[in-house]
Amino acid sequence: MKPVPALSGVKQKLAERVARRIEDDIVRRGWPVGEGLGSEAELVVRYGVSRAILREALGILTYKQVVAMRRGRSGGLVVHAPAAAVVAGSVATYLHLIGVSVDELYDARITLEVLAARLAARRIVEDDIERLRTVAATDPIGMPPSLVIAEVSRNPMLAILVPTLTRVTGALAGGPRPDFRLGPSAKSARGHALRAIAESVVSGDEATAARRMRRHLEGERTWLKRATASSEVPAAAPASGATSAERIALTVAGAIRREGHAPGHVVGNEAALRDRLQVGRAMFREAVRILEHNGVAQMRQGPGGGLVVARPDPVRVVQALALYLEWLAVTPADLLEVRAAVELRVVELAAARFPGADPEPLLASLTAAPDGGRAEAGVLVTLAGLAGNRLLALFTAAFGRLSSFRTAEPAHDALARIVDAVVVGDSSLARNRTARYLQVLAGSTTPGTAVRG
Template sequence: MTRPFTGDTLEAELITPRVDSRRAKLAGRAAEQIVNDVVERGWPVGAVLASEADLLKRYGVSRAILREAIRLIEHQHVARMRRGTGGGLVICEPDVDAVIGPAVIYLLRVGATLDEIFDTRILLEELVAELASQRVTESDITTIRSTVERESEGTLSNFRLLHTQLAALSNNPVLELIVETFSRVSSFHFDDGARVPAGFDREVREAHRGIAEAVMANEPGVARERMRRYLRSEADFIRSQSATVQHLDPDVALGTLGDKRGEALARQIFAELINTGAVQGTFVGSEAALMTKYRASRAVVREAIRILEYHRIALTRRGPGGGLFVTEPDISGVVDTIAIYLRRHRVQAQHIAELRTGLELAVVTRAAETLKSGGSDAAAIEAALHAESQQGPTPAFGQGEEFHSILGRLTGNRALHLVHSVTLRLWWRFLSQVAADDPCAAGARPQRQSLPVIRAHQSIADALLAGDSEQAVTRMRAHMTATAPLRAH
C-alpha cells in the first residue's frame, strides 16, 4: 500500500535516499537507518534514541559496525553517544556547521575562487532580498528597524545580522541554509576580524539602511538592486585587502572536519592529498599501511576512511591490489548532509522549487554570457538535447547529461555550479521518491512530462544559440512555472 502524497511532513522525508542494502556499506546503511528512526520519532532533540545494546539488536550489526555508524552520525550532527547511567544515543540539532564541512571540501577540491564564491553569494542574497520584501510582516519590520538603529548607534558589531534576518524572512529553509553556508565559506578567504576603516563602516550602515527600507516598503526590485550594489562593493573591498586569498587555505578550511581522533586523521590525510596535488586514482594506502604510517588503531583508521568516503575524497577497493584510492570530486556528500539538515527543518517541495527557479534564471543568463564570449562550446548543449531525446530527461540526468546540468557547467563558476547541482539533485530525488511512494501523485513521474520538457529545453537552447539571452531567460521562466510542484488531487 502506498502512502498518500500529502505534502509537508512527507516532503521533508523525500529528499534523503532510501537505504539500499545491496550497495551501501554496513556502517553507512546503519547510519541511514538511524537518521530514518530519528525522523520517525519527530526529531526530539535531547531525547535518547536507544542504548547501544538496543541499537545492536535493532539494526542487527556488530558492535564495531554500529560504532562506525554512530561516528558518522556524530559527524553529521544528528546524534551523539552519551556514556554512563542513563546514557545512549542522544538526538542532536543539526546545524549549518555540519553543512559547511562538505561544501568547503568540495570547493577546495575543484579549486573554486573567492570571486566565484562572491558571485554566487550575490545571486543568492539578491533572491533573499526579493523574497523578504514580499513576505515581511509588521513584527519583522520592528526587528529590522531595531537592527538598523543599533548599527547606526554603533552598538552592533555583527554586520551580517541583517543579512541573516532577511534570509530567515525568505521563509525558505533551503535558501537560508545555503546563504549562511556561503557567507561563512567566504570568510575563510580573508581575516574578517581585521579592523575595518571608519569610512567603510559608514558605507555599510547606509547600504544596510537602504536595503532595509526597500524590504519594509515591499519593493522587491529595489531591494534586489541595493543588495547587489552593496555586496559588490563589499567584494571589492575584501579583494583589496593584502591578507585576502583567492583560493582556500587547506589548513584553515579543513578545521571544519572536527577534532575527534578519526576526524583529525581524516583531516590530516586530506591535507596531505591536497598539498601533494593527488589526482583521481592516486593510491592512499591499505588499512594496515595507514595504521602503521599514522600510528593509529584500526578503529580510528576505519573511522577516518568512512569520513573520507562520505565526503567522496577517496574510496576503498576490495581484493588484490585494493586499498584506499583518491576519487574524483563529487557533490554527493554535500547533498546528503544538506538533505539531513532539511529533513529536520521540514523542507517542502515549493522551497526547493523556489530556489531552483531563481538559480535557473541566473544560470541561463551566465551561460548566455559565456557562450557569447566564446568561453563555452555550444556543442555541449546540442549533446544534452540529443541525450534527452534518446533517453528521456530522467536517465540523462542520472548520467549528468541533462540540459539543466549542462547549463550549470557552462556558467564557468564552480561555486554556482555546486549550488545549482545540489538543488537539482534534491529536486530529482524528491520527484523520484514521490513516484515510488505514490505513482498516481500529480507530477510524480517526470517521464509523463518528458515531451513538453524536451520541447521547452529545445526552445531555451534555440534562444541561447542565437545569442538572445533575454528570450532564453523568458523561456526559462515559463518552463519553471510550467514544471512547478503540483499537489495530488
C-alpha cells in the same frame, strides 16, 4: 568545454549504507526527537551487520548530529534534532575541501541573497525593523546583515543556505579575525551599502532591495578576487566554529590541492602523516573520517596502503542538506521559491557554456524522465553540472531529492524545450522557458504542505 563532474559519488562503504538506512528509518518515523531506536546489540541484529560496522555507521550519524548514543542501563541510540550550524558547517567544509572559487561562491550568493532581499522586503514586519537596522549599522562579526535578511525572508531554506555560503566566504577571506580591519574608505562604502539595503527592505521596495544587494555582492566579489590574488588576505582558513579534526582535514585537503595529487595517489601512511601534522591517533582518525565522508581521501590498509586521494563526492553532502531540509518540513512553496532562483541561473549559465559540448548526456537525462516528478530532477542536475558552478549543482541535487511534484505531460514538454534552448546556447530563451516550466510546477503545489521525499 569541460562540464562539472556529475553528482554520482563513488561506491558507498557498507557503514555509509547502514547510516543511510538508519536515516531513512528516522525520516519514516517522523523524526521523533528524543526517542530511542534500540541498544547497540538490537541494532546489530536489526541491520544485519557486525558491531564494528554499526559503530562506524553511528560515528557518521553522530558527526552529522542525527543521533547520539546514550550510555547506562536505559541507554541506546537516541534521535537528535539536527543542528543548522552542523549542517551549514558540513556543507561549508565540503566546499572548502574541493577548493570552490570566488566566482562560484559569489554567483551562488548573488542568486540566493538577491532572492532573500526581495522576499524580506515583501514580508518584513514591525518586530524585524529595529534588529535589521541595528545589524546594518554595526555590521558585527558573526552576524552579517545577510543572515538577518535571510531570516526576515521567512523562507527556512534561505535561513540555512545563506549562512552556509557566508561561512565559505569567511574561510576564503582567511577569517573572521579580530585583527582584521577594512580601510576607512572601504569600511565607509560597506556601511553605506548595508544601510541602504536595510532601508530598501524596511520600505518594502523589492526591486531596489534586490538591485542594492546585487551591487553590494558584486563589489565584495571584486574585492575578494583582488585580495586573494595578492597578500591582502592570508590563505583560506577553516570556517569559524570548525573543530580541531576539521582543521586537520582542511590542512590535508589543502596540501592535496596545492601539490596537484590525482585520485589514487598515496599521500602517506598513518604514522608519517601523524608525525607531519603533529597530532595524536584519535584526532588523526577523526580527521580521516571527515575526509572520507566528503570523498576527498580514503584510508587503505595493507602493503602500499595509506591515505589515498579520492575524487570529492558531493552525494554525501547533498544527502545531509536534503535530510535537514526534510526535517524542517519545508513547504512546496518554500522549495519552489528557491528552486526558481537557482534553476533560472543554472539554465542561463549552462546555455552560455554549452556551444561545442556533447549534448548526449543531457538528451539521455531527458529520455529518462518521461513521467515527471523526481525523474525530471535528473535533467536539472545534468544542467547544473553543465553550468560550471559546483555550489548551484549541489543545491539543485538537494532540491531534487525533496521534490515530490507529479507533473503532467505538458510540463515534461516544457522541460524538453528548455533542453533545446540550452543545446543551441540561447540563454534568454532557456530562462524564459524555465520560468514557464516553474509556473506549471507552482500550479501543482499545495500551500502549507510539508515536502517529503
